[in-house]
Amino acid sequence: MTTSQNTKDMSRRKFMTLAGGAAGLAAMAAMGLSPKYGDCSPNIPEIDINKMTYTENEADVLVIGGGMAGLFAAVKAYDAGSKVILVSKGRLGSSGQTPFAKGIFSFDPSSAKMSLDEFVDTVSRSALGTNNPVYTRQMAEHSLARVNELKEWGFFNSPLYNKSFNNPIKERNIPVKERIVITHLIKEKGQIVGAAGFNLDVEKILFFKAKSVILCTGAGGFKPNGFPICDLTHDGTVMAYNIGAKVTGKEWNDGHPGRAKNAAACFDGWGNMFEQKPNVTGVEVHHDLGVDLNYKAYMSGNSVAGGPPGSGNSVAGGPPGSGNTVQGGPYRPAEFAENNYRNSEEKPCAGIPPGGGDPLKEGGAPGPGMGRTPVGGSSAGMSIHKSEGLVPINDKCESTIPGLYAAGDALGSYMAGAIYTQIGSSLAGSAVQGAVAGKAASEYCQGLEMPNISNAKMNKVKEEILAPLKREAGYSPAWVTQTLQGIMIPNFIIYIKKERLLKAALAYVEELRDHHMPMLKAADLHELRLVFETANMIISAEMKLKASLLRKESRCSHYRLDYPEMDTKNWNAWINIFKGDDGSMKFEKQPFESWESYVRKV
């Protein structure tokens, strides 16, 4: 809207400054507040909602996310004959965790030190049954082919991935739309029909009609300190949950430690690893906990020294110099007690980087916390790679909603299980699953007509996207996120779990969900993004707490102080989460060995 002296034509911002602002000032005076505390002013959008434009895009296959999974999904869907659009909240190869993943696993049958069958069995033993061997095998089986394609595209020639990711995309002329925040998945008559979101730079809402959608949206956390996942907020998982998809894996915890000093500095905490070129890793199966450090700190306080290798299920440590051994704590299978760099004295507290590469074996860079005072939970809110996200109904990465696929960290494939097993397999798994999903989604589209999104649905989505900008009063997403972090990040909530505290945290999170989430406000497009991210984190927190309460045992990266033993009688099962008909969060147990029969049933 152009500037005008006419009140009728006045922009909303101007109008609010005069009218709303004056009303606000009066209200504040009545409350005894002085306007000099400037934050107590009405929400005055810095963008003009009246300038908002709407566009409609069409694709056979819509890929959401521009990391490793998104790259392969787009390329393989295109190569299978589909019209593809890739849309990303950030930029191809430089958002999510992909830019920081420096190790990629390749199972090369000609040089691997064990057979494919032995590899799958070894991972399954380390994962204590929590992995899905179908996806473990698929990752290993296809990894070499994906690594070879990445070599062709120049992936291993630079520490920065944007250029190499663009090579196959530009060669195929696949349209890429960056800095688009997808806020809604759209379903009509039980099938996926597209997605919608907004542009971060200009006032524009975008609708994407698609026969099939592949979520390559990664996982997420609570915008934690020291781990590069502050742009990952479980967007894909929560959008899919909202339209009825089943999701899983919320009770598990990624256990990366960070540093006490400058805890928010991801780059510094990881040494010079971000500036290294990626490498290929070979077979080496671990049982990398991380939560054991949280246990030690919980029992004895910080600082935490690394325990000796082979300490089995007793966690050594305690205050430095105390010589004390902290008894109990997370179980580690004896077979995997040795050769674990997380617990090795020479290499204290080194974590595996996103993607699972071993920084120590890839140029000697330290992992987070290494050589400094470590603090637990730098990745707070994130599960184990590939063990949270949409429930797959087959080995083609298809979700419980027809036409909706997920790959990489957005798919709860349990490829590695509820613990880190094979180093570098996380990045390899994203490449492999992206390719599998791309091809499968393309096949799904064959013979389907382009679906329609009804006007009623489009109007509803528009209203929901614009609502935080129109809200004259409410809560800033930054404040709500900070409050959520205070509830969820301390080690006595999601790391060292017990019923009373999980329930206490849940009461807080339900308050944020019921009271604050509907009142989130935004003054610009950056803040609008934070609103949707904050809401997604709140729903994910609810899932994490409820799943953690349900799982009355300890296993892999889930540790209950009140149920410290593994319960194979009752808990050889995954927990699936879905929205009930009444809108409430529902849970079901899915026995590990039932996957194939479960799949046929769904």
Add this chain to the structure above:
Amino acid sequence: MTIKKIQGCIGCGTCIETCPTDVIRKDPKTKKAFIAYPADCQICHLCRMYCPVDAITISPEKSIPVVVSWG
């Protein structure tokens, strides 16, 4: 402090696209990059590594906002 300063910017916009958390924006008047949302910086250095003219300086320090009863 997070991103500390941007000096010698040529206005190419690469850092803006590269930042995973949307911290940097372009000043419509100067056509140069500026630090718009420092509170959301995750100190990952991607902007610095992608900058073609080494214009970006980053500090490892970050302060947490004080706790207030609403905001």
